[in-house]
Amino acid sequence: MGSSADSERLFNRQRTLHEILGGGLVADVILWRQKNLTLGILLVTLCAWVVFEKSGYTLLSLVSSVLLLLMSILFLWAKSAAILNRPAPPLPQLQLSEEMVNEMAASIRSRVNALLSVSQDISLGKDSRLFFKVAAYLLLIYFAGGLTDFLTLSYTSLVMVLTIPALYERCEDYVDKYIMMGYRKLLQLYVKLDEEYLNRFQNWVLEKKKLS
Numbered sequence: 001m002g003s004s005a006d007s008e009r010l011f012n013r014q015r016t017l018h019e020i021l022g023g024g025l026v027a028d029v030i031l032w033r034q035k036n037l038t039l040g041i042l043l044v045t046l047c048a049w050v051v052f053e054k055s056g057y058t059l060l061s062l063v064s065s066v067l068l069l070l071m072s073i074l075f076l077w078a079k080s081a082a083i084l085n086r087p088a089p090p091l092p093q094l095q096l097s098e099e100m101v102n103e104m105a106a107s108i109r110s111r112v113n114a115l116l117s118v119s120q121d122i123s124l125g126k127d128s129r130l131f132f133k134v135a136a137y138l139l140l141i142y143f144a145g146g147l148t149d150f151l152t153l154s155y156t157s158l159v160m161v162l163t164i165p166a167l168y169e170r171c172e173d174y175v176d177k178y179i180m181m182g183y184r185k186l187l188q189l190y191v192k193l194d195e196e197y198l199n200r201f202q203n204w205v206l207e208k209k210k211l212s
Contacts, residue, residue, distance in 0.1 A: 017169050032166045042162060049155045 021027035028034045077089045121127045168175055
């Protein structure tokens with residue numbers, strides 16, 4: 001892409017969408033670089049949504065039922081194998097290493113600290129823009145939650161995450177171009193309204209103050 005195309009990027013970004021999403025497996029899944037894995041996630045979540053919606057299961061009851069079935073199968077397998085002199089179920093080593101636990105704890109700690117830092121900045125009024133942004137997101141979640149249940153909202157959100165970025169990456173030149181055009185038109189409209197109405201209002205206020 002040329003320099004003119006780069007200047008038309010949203011937020012003047014220099015990195016690709018894949019790099020912005022982290023550039024790892026998660027970015028590959030979201031952008032359909034791992035098509036089989038992405039499709040598998042969509043199919044599994046669709047099946048889970050249908051099961052929850054049609055069967056009346058809750059998440060807790062389904063998880064407990066699956067675990068009970070799995071444990072029963074493994075228990076009967078192990079007992080029958082001992083009686084028939086057959087090998088036991090081939091289970092992996094079910095143990096978390098200290099290094100893995102430390103990495104998970106460090107990752108969770110850094111994310112929680114970042115969330116607490118943001119919350120503190122908002123509570124102390126240090127970042128007004130961030131406050132309005134968070135408030136807008138919370139209001140959006142509130143209204144969306146009033147229109148549907150949590151399970152359907154989660155499934156819809158996952159489908160959007162796995163489709164919109166991939167579609168945007170394929171058509172980003174056109175999307176960025178038309179969004180930037182719309183942004184410029186809105187900016188021109190704002191300048192026009194500011195010159196025609198806000199300046200007049202300010203002048204009117206100043207005249208009133210002088211007369212008083």
